[in-house]
Amino acid sequence: MVNIVWLVMIVFGILVAGANGNIDVVTKAALDGANDAVKISLSLIAIISFWLGIMKLAEEAGLVRALALLVRPVMRFLFPSVPKDHPAMGAIVMNLSANILGLGNAATPMGLIAMRELQNLNQGRDSASDAMCTFLALNTSCITLIPTTIIGIRLLYGSTDPTCIVGPTIMATAFGMTVAIVADRVLRLLYSEKRR
Amino acid sequence: MFEVIAELSRWAIPLILLVVPLAAMLRGVKVYETFVDGAEAGFATAVKTIPYLVAMLVAVSIFRASGAMEVLVAALSPVLNLIGLPAEVLPHAVMRPLSGGAALGIASDIIKTYGPDSFLGRLVSTMQGSCDTTFYVLTLYFGSVGIRKYRHAVILGLTADLSTLIASIFIVRVIFGLEG
Numbered sequence: 323m324v325n326i327v328w329l330v331m332i333v334f335g336i337l338v339a340g341a342n343g344n345i346d347v348v349t350k351a352a353l354d355g356a357n358d359a360v361k362i363s364l365s366l367i368a369i370i371s372f373w374l375g376i377m378k379l380a381e382e383a384g385l386v387r388a389l390a391l392l393v394r395p396v397m398r399f400l401f402p403s404v405p406k407d408h409p410a411m412g413a414i415v416m417n418l419s420a421n422i423l424g425l426g427n428a429a430t431p432m433g434l435i436a437m438r439e440l441q442n443l444n445q446g447r448d449s450a451s452d453a454m455c456t457f458l459a460l461n462t463s464c465i466t467l468i469p470t471t472i473i474g475i476r477l478l479y480g481s482t483d484p485t486c487i488v489g490p491t492i493m494a495t496a497f498g499m500t501v502a503i504v505a506d507r508v509l510r511l512l513y514s515e516k517r518r
Numbered sequence: 519m520f521e522v523i524a525e526l527s528r529w530a531i532p533l534i535l536l537v538v539p540l541a542a543m544l545r546g547v548k549v550y551e552t553f554v555d556g557a558e559a560g561f562a563t564a565v566k567t568i569p570y571l572v573a574m575l576v577a578v579s580i581f582r583a584s585g586a587m588e589v590l591v592a593a594l595s596p597v598l599n600l601i602g603l604p605a606e607v608l609p610h611a612v613m614r615p616l617s618g619g620a621a622l623g624i625a626s627d628i629i630k631t632y633g634p635d636s637f638l639g640r641l642v643s644t645m646q647g648s649c650d651t652t653f654y655v656l657t658l659y660f661g662s663v664g665i666r667k668y669r670h671a672v673i674l675g676l677t678a679d680l681s682t683l684i685a686s687i688f689i690v691r692v693i694f695g696l697e698g
Contacts, residue, residue, distance in 0.1 A: 323672040324656070331577040331586070339584035347583045355579030359571035363564055371560025376538055378556020379549060383542035423527045434563055434662045441663035449667035450660060458659060458671050462650040463678035468527055469647025475626050476643055481634030490640075490689045491647040498648065498682030505677045509670040
């Protein structure tokens with residue numbers, strides 16, 4: 323699927339640019355995109371290092387395990403393939419909590435830590451495990467309590483009630499998350515591990 | 519309610535930074551050495567995402583700059599009309615899973631043009647706040663651990679995005695009235 327999406331974006335993009343007579347933009351766009359990608363990755367070094375350090379402390383202190391224990395019933399249901407008390411559970415909970423609170427800076431590193439733990443369970447294969455797919459679906463559809471950035475923009479353009487979208491956002495994300503959990507269960511059967 | 523959550527968000531990280539090292543010290547952990555030990559993997563993890571992000575952002579960038587986005591929007595508009603999505607916010611809906619920055623740009627523009635408290639302004643605000651940059655997250659997260667076969671993650675992410683989008687439209691219409 324990702325192969326097709328990727329190919330279509332490039333091929334279709336080049337064809338449209340050619341038909342519109344502005345083929346020049348393609349080369350520039352490609353280089354700009356690559357440049358942005360490297361900038362994003364490099365900017366992650368600082369924040370990932372920082373959170374990896376804090377998470378290591380939390381792990382040694384037994385806090386990650388305690389957190390995993392706290393939400394075990396829910397997590398066992400969502401991630402049946404992850405052993406209980408595995409560090410991945412703690413990292414996933416940290417990532418989702420950061421997402422819910424709108425702490426983007428903390429959410430990404432926590433997510434990458436969780437992926438590392440899930441990849442240990444996946445024995446380093448290059449194919450996504452069921453647990454990884456579930457985690458990503460929860461991560462992208464996660465309930466958002468405060469969409470901080472957009473509230474800032476509403477304020478900037480003189481909104482009389484910049485936070486009035488908080489309620490609708492919580493409801494919409496709650497619905498999306500529910501659909502994601504159900505769809506994950508269905509797709510997990512269709513893309514059963516045995517068939518890959 | 520909002521103030522409580524906002525306050526909680528402000529305190530969350532400082533509290534973690536206070537509680538975690540203290541708890542570790544009480545458990546007899548050598549805090550400084552352990553922190554350094556953990557942070558060591560940061561560079562490798564971040565650098566590992568480079569090829570994956572380059573691949574994805576190059577494709578997204580070409581797709582956007584070439585005008586192919588507009589073609590896709592035009593092609594999708596009959597379908598999206600069915601779920602009651604106004605034409606003005608269509609580019610945002612299509613761009614949201616691909617590029618967070620671009621989607622935010624479109625959202626700002628709509629808010630500026632139609633006003634933050636108009637129906638369109640509220641709708642696009644809710645869409646921006648509730649949906650995520652699915653392709654970016656997939657690329658970054660999978661890339662950091664060298665996953666190349668995404669299996670059902672792409673279709674799952676898009677299903678979640680689409681249902682959040684439909685819910686946003688429905689909820690904003692119900693709460694703020696049909697025309698706002």
